[in-house]
Amino acid sequence: MRVSDRYVISLTLAYMLTTVSLSAYGENRLDLYVSLYILEYFVFTLLHAPFNPRSRKVLDMVGYVFFALFITIVASRVMEILFGAGLW
């Protein structure tokens, strides 16, 4: 099996497992879902690197967007703890 195929399959399985587990626990915080997806994205991308340079450019761009999103989520949580109100 090619590395890229293995990457997509592992990521799909991880996302499926995360969604099923969190919904089974009755979790209703969307930021938790998104944070875990982002974390899994980075872990599996790193585990299956290196990629073709053309693919890596797009994956890097996706990574930057996810990193910014993750920082926003964390910042919102910190604000919620400090000031009692988050960004959303």
Added chain:
Amino acid sequence: MLGLGLALSGASLTLVSYVVLGSIPLTGLGISTIILGAVALALGREQPKIPPELSSVLLRSGLENLSAIIEELGLRCKAIYLPSSMAGGRQAALIPLLSNPEPPKLEKPLPKRLIVKYGQSPKEIGLLVTTPGSHVVEMLESKPGSASGELEAAISTILTGVTDLADAVRVTVDDDNVRVEVVDPHFEHENLWVYEILGSPLSSIAASVTAEALDKPVMIDAERHDKDRCLIELKVLGETV
């Protein structure tokens, strides 16, 4: 196409789940589908511009021509992979015409020609050929360092990332010997004459990258192909060439 489909259906699912149904797990599912779509779109760019069949035909015809030249000239010496600094600015392999147990000594960088004279004696001439590894080395973003980890990262980038020729690569450096283990190579090994001299494309790539990284001439000492791995032993010739 799959990536775009996944991203669009994920976006629709996210919107409907969040706005209409108010279901967070389904929204999460939609977001994960968008991410998978983005990943599929990124990986779709791995598709080569030239069809694989055509690449295979071009590689095969090139190797057969080179094999015919080598066989016709009766060359038996193993090729010496030279870094670009010693081969006129482009990584190349020197095949000495004279069989000698000792590797030849280079006194100055070789010119960028097919037939080159590498020593003082009139018999010290050889063929300076471009190998599959020569072009692949140019695909590296920067020149790799000489440390074992950097060498492994560079060979791995080429074999698993750029060319998709293998699943994993392990490199161990022990003085003048470099051992490259290619796990699950996606390349069918054949018994061509040219492979005896230049090594298989896998070895050629490993030798080219090593020569460039260490900035020293490298020779393929041994190559063994097992069912799911290929072991390549490289000898760094250091100052002897």
